[in-house]
Amino acid sequence: RKEVEQDPGPFNVPEGATVAFNCTYSNSASQSFFWYRQDCRKEPKLLMSVYSSGNEDGRFTAQLNRASQYISLLIRDSKLSDSATYLCVVEDSNYQLIWGAGTKLIIKP
Amino acid sequence: GAGVSQTPSNKVTEKGKYVELRCDPISGHTALYWYRQSLGQGPEFLIYFQGTGAADDSGLPNDRFFAVRPEGSVSTLKIQRTERGDSAVYLCASSLTGRTNEQFFGPGTRLTVL
Numbered sequence: 001r002k003e004v005e006q007d008p009g010p011f012n013v014p015e016g017a018t019v020a021f022n023c024t025y026s027n028s029a030s031q032s033f034f035w036y037r038q039d040c041r042k043e044p045k046l047l048m049s050v051y052s053s054g055n056e057d058g059r060f061t062a063q064l065n066r067a068s069q070y071i072s073l074l075i076r077d078s079k080l081s082d083s084a085t086y087l088c089v090v091e092d093s094n095y096q097l098i099w100g101a102g103t104k105l106i107i108k109p
Numbered sequence: 110g111a112g113v114s115q116t117p118s119n120k121v122t123e124k125g126k127y128v129e130l131r132c133d134p135i136s137g138h139t140a141l142y143w144y145r146q147s148l149g150q151g152p153e154f155l156i157y158f159q160g161t162g163a164a165d166d167s168g169l170p171n172d173r174f175f176a177v178r179p180e181g182s183v184s185t186l187k188i189q190r191t192e193r194g195d196s197a198v199y200l201c202a203s204s205l206t207g208r209t210n211e212q213f214f215g216p217g218t219r220l221t222v223l
Contacts, residue, residue, distance in 0.1 A: 008149070042216065043200060043214035043215060043216050044152065044200075044214055045214070046211055046212075087151050087152075089151075091208075095207075095208035096167075096168075096208075097152075097154060098154075099151030099152050099153070100151050101149060101151050102149075102151055
């Protein structure tokens with residue numbers, strides 16, 4: 001079993017729709033959680049950290065469920081520019097980042 | 110300001126050859142990381158430097174891989190006797206002081222071993 005698992009997609013979503021991604025992790029000792037965005041043939045960039053209380057940044061909302069060991073990302077009112085691969089990242093007890101394989105999102109006009 | 114830079118952007122080599130990949134971190138960042146990303150996968154941790162020393166090299170797959178950062182700034186990832194399975198994008202990242210800070214990634218070096 002992979003340490004961090006994501007649905008690879010692709011998710012094909014019409015512009016303006018709401019889309020949600022889930023991610024599960026296996027190590028209950030994981031301490032920090034992040035969503036990164038990676039455009040095609042580009043480097044990953046931090047989208048947002050994920051806090052236990054849940055957090056929101058504009059159209060993006062991240063949730064963490066420690067009991068069930070999953071993380072979610074919700075994108076509201078999706079834009080064409082949201083098309084990218086979204087990577088779920090978990091920091092282990094040694095502060096090492098463990099990455100999911102990513103979920104590809106395609107927003108269609 | 111300048112971000113993380115990596116050279117070359119692309120490297121094609123033959124099986125068995127030696128390659129060096131260079132990373133220039135953001136000025137003032139003491140922490141530097143190397144990752145490897147294969148197609149359709151997330152980045153895989155290789156090594157972490159704090160200053161000049163390798164603080165965590167647990168991700169290096171075998172002894173053909175080695176990295177240095179002699180002056181605490183530029184780092185070089187060295188791969189000996191390259192194999193076709195080494196083909197991937199090698200990403201470098203840096204952060205201000207350590208692993209609890211946000212990592213900023215370079216554009217990567219795409220290595221192809223024929």
